[in-house]
Amino acid sequence: MDERENTPQTGESGDESGTAGDRSGTTDVDEADDPDNLGADLDDPPSSGTPSRSDRSAPGTDESDSTTDNPTSGDPTDNPTSGDPTDNPTSGDPTDNPTSGDSSLPDPTSIDDVSTDIDVGSGGRDRSSTDVDFDGVVLDDDDENQGLFDDLLSGEPIFENKEVLRPSYTPHELPHRNDQINRMATILVSALRGETPSNILIYGKTGTGKTASAKFVSQELESTSQKYDVPCEVEYINCEVTDTQYRVLAQLANTFIEQNQAVIADRLDRCRELRSTAVDDPSALADTEFAAVEELDARIEELEADADEMEEVPMTGWPTDRVYSTFFEAVDYHERVVVIMLDEIDKLVEKSGDDTLYNLSRMNSELNRSRISIMGISNDLKFTDFLDPRVKSSLGEEEIVFPPYDANQLRDILQHRADIAFKQDALTDDVIPLCAAFAAQEHGDARRALDLLRTAGELAERSQAEIVAEKHVRQAQDKIELDRVVEVVRTLPTQSKIVLFAVILLEKNGVHNINTGEVFNIYKRLCEEIDADVLTQRRVTDLISELDMLGIVNAVVVSKGRYGRTKEMGLSVPVEETEAVLLSDSRLGDIENAQPFVQARFDN
Numbered sequence: 001m002d003e004r005e006n007t008p009q010t011g012e013s014g015d016e017s018g019t020a021g022d023r024s025g026t027t028d029v030d031e032a033d034d035p036d037n038l039g040a041d042l043d044d045p046p047s048s049g050t051p052s053r054s055d056r057s058a059p060g061t062d063e064s065d066s067t068t069d070n071p072t073s074g075d076p077t078d079n080p081t082s083g084d085p086t087d088n089p090t091s092g093d094p095t096d097n098p099t100s101g102d103s104s105l106p107d108p109t110s111i112d113d114v115s116t117d118i119d120v121g122s123g124g125r126d127r128s129s130t131d132v133d134f135d136g137v138v139l140d141d142d143d144e145n146q147g148l149f150d151d152l153l154s155g156e157p158i159f160e161n162k163e164v165l166r167p168s169y170t171p172h173e174l175p176h177r178n179d180q181i182n183r184m185a186t187i188l189v190s191a192l193r194g195e196t197p198s199n200i201l202i203y204g205k206t207g208t209g210k211t212a213s214a215k216f217v218s219q220e221l222e223s224t225s226q227k228y229d230v231p232c233e234v235e236y237i238n239c240e241v242t243d244t245q246y247r248v249l250a251q252l253a254n255t256f257i258e259q260n261q262a263v264i265a266d267r268l269d270r271c272r273e274l275r276s277t278a279v280d281d282p283s284a285l286a287d288t289e290f291a292a293v294e295e296l297d298a299r300i301e302e303l304e305a306d307a308d309e310m311e312e313v314p315m316t317g318w319p320t321d322r323v324y325s326t327f328f329e330a331v332d333y334h335e336r337v338v339v340i341m342l343d344e345i346d347k348l349v350e351k352s353g354d355d356t357l358y359n360l361s362r363m364n365s366e367l368n369r370s371r372i373s374i375m376g377i378s379n380d381l382k383f384t385d386f387l388d389p390r391v392k393s394s395l396g397e398e399e400i401v402f403p404p405y406d407a408n409q410l411r412d413i414l415q416h417r418a419d420i421a422f423k424q425d426a427l428t429d430d431v432i433p434l435c436a437a438f439a440a441q442e443h444g445d446a447r448r449a450l451d452l453l454r455t456a457g458e459l460a461e462r463s464q465a466e467i468v469a470e471k472h473v474r475q476a477q478d479k480i481e482l483d484r485v486v487e488v489v490r491t492l493p494t495q496s497k498i499v500l501f502a503v504i505l506l507e508k509n510g511v512h513n514i515n516t517g518e519v520f521n522i523y524k525r526l527c528e529e530i531d532a533d534v535l536t537q538r539r540v541t542d543l544i545s546e547l548d549m550l551g552i553v554n555a556v557v558v559s560k561g562r563y564g565r566t567k568e569m570g571l572s573v574p575v576e577e578t579e580a581v582l583l584s585d586s587r588l589g590d591i592e593n594a595q596p597f598v599q600a601r602f603d604n
């Protein structure tokens with residue numbers, strides 16, 4: 001392999017990785033945090049207890065919907081609770097039985113009919129009992145005794161294919177994005193001619209179809225390159241997850257190494273085959289680059305050495321310049337044009353500066369066989385302000401803006417998806433326009449519109465409705481809003497949670513226009529109660545401003561004349577749910593019993 005001098009900018013060392021993965025944990029709403037289960041994900045079977053009926057009709061189509069994993073949600077006849085009681089896996093250990101203790105379940109009186117071996121005297125926990133739960137729940141296949149899921153499965157499904165409403169689905173058609181898609185294609189077509197395409201920066205607010213359009217164009221590019229046998233690839237990196245130079249380079253290097261190994265294996269096969277023919281018949285080498293078998297042997301040795309040399313980059317531990325040179329050699333191993341798609345590129349710059357972009361954007365001048373081009377996607381229009389001017393001009397050779405969708409455009413998008421996602425006539429006429437109108441109010445976010453439609457469908461399904469109606473959309477809007485609040489509150493730092501709890505206590509005690517001093521007094525007592533550090537009033541005021549910015553409280557500065565100014569605030573989120581989320585934090589668990597004295601005010 002070629003040895004080259006590559007001196008990348010290394011603004012970081014290899015050992016910094018291992019942090020980004022932690023982010024994923026923040027998106028999960030712990031259902032235990034949410035007593036009414038309002039904040040829990042609808043797809044979460046333990047919280048809903050109501051498997052999607054659509055999953056029965058199309059088992060396995062919805063891999064992210066865990067209800068499909070439920071053995072009871074497939075063919076009802078396979079339902080372990082309704083089959084041969086002796087085979088019933090749930091009856092082996094009654095304590096594991098999800099149905100135990102549910103009084104709404106099948107007629108407990110039938111216990112007498114079937115249970116001869118149940119030992120009620122010993123608590124009924126007779127593990128040898130094959131068909132009776134100790135609480136009297138009968139799990140046999142008697143027609144009259146419907147299992148837990150039978151009722152839920154009996155209705156007509158609303159969804160035909162829920163998967164198409166999920167963010168993971170890449171649509172084959174992207175209405176109202178033709179201009180942007182055509183522009184991308186016009187720029188990238190040079191890759192198919194073996195030239196280097198200009199770098200592209202794609203901007204637009206969240207949910208405006210940037211990623212979906214870019215992925216669509218990439219797929220087209222790759223399939224056309226295969227058709228014409230031109231070596232051209234697109235590598236997608238989500239910089240929200242892969243957010244350091246080390247990780248980006250390591251991920252790219254490993255992808256190329258894997259591809260190179262496949263190329264080497266293929267070349268080796270061909271060389272070995274040629275060799276075995278050429279040993280008996282030297283004329284087989286006539287039309288090849290090899291004059292003699294020895295040359296072929298040398299080539300085989302060289303390829304074997306290349307394969308051995310290609311070492312995967314570990315996800316941590318190497319110095320960054322070593323990762324860079326490994327990536328460099330891997331990408332330049334054979335001729336190709338590579339488009340590196342950096343989604344959420346602003347997150348990469350925010351976390352680790354512009355070194356990665358600097359190194360990538362100047363690579364072409366050093367590469368011998370390959371060419372790279374960068375496609376950056378961002379919803380932060382200002383992130384280029386933080387870039388080195390050279391990086392900025394090279395990266396923004398072409399800029400494509402994705403404007404927000406208006407309500408009519410969202411309606412088209414939803415209609416396209418709804419046609420595939422729902423059963424015929426499963427939606428009333430006003431459902432799609434209402435979802436579109438709600439999402440257009442937000443900022444023309446197609447993701448939000450699709451979420452609304454899916455959630456409305458799920459709520460309708462849960463309530464065993466035949467069709468999705470306007471009220472389900474409104475409920476879905478409330479639920480999504482509440483989920484957002486729950487998520488924001490759950491991920492607040494402990495001190496902010498205590499401050500928020502103080503506001504809640506005051507509000508619950510009927511205090512309106514709460515002022516900073518009142519919050520601080522209660523906050524101090526709460527801190528003492530749970531043994532937390534007490535911050536200064538000034539710091540607490542800052543935390544209140546942060547809560548205000550997050551939309552959790554609404555604070556206004558009011559002048560009290562000669563007594564100076566104070567902040568007056570009220571809660572902008574539902575009290576009960578917010579309180580429940582706060583109490584689910586183990587550090588704040590004890591706070592529930594703390595009842596600091598809240599002084600009544602005459603002006604309330």
Ligand SMILES: Nc1ncnc2c1ncn2[C@@H]1O[C@H](COP(=O)(O)OP(=O)(O)OP(=O)(O)O)[C@@H](O)[C@H]1O
Pocket residue numbers: 166167168169170171173174175176177204205206207208209210211212213378379413446447450
């Ligand atoms: N024109 C469209 N037609 C069909 N679906 C669309 C269209 N635009 C967006 N979507 C869908 O909306 C969702 C969000 O789109 P996408 O992820 O592309 O947005 P984005 O602009 O990249 O947002 P973000 O900046 O938050 O990543 C996806 O499910 C996508 O399939």
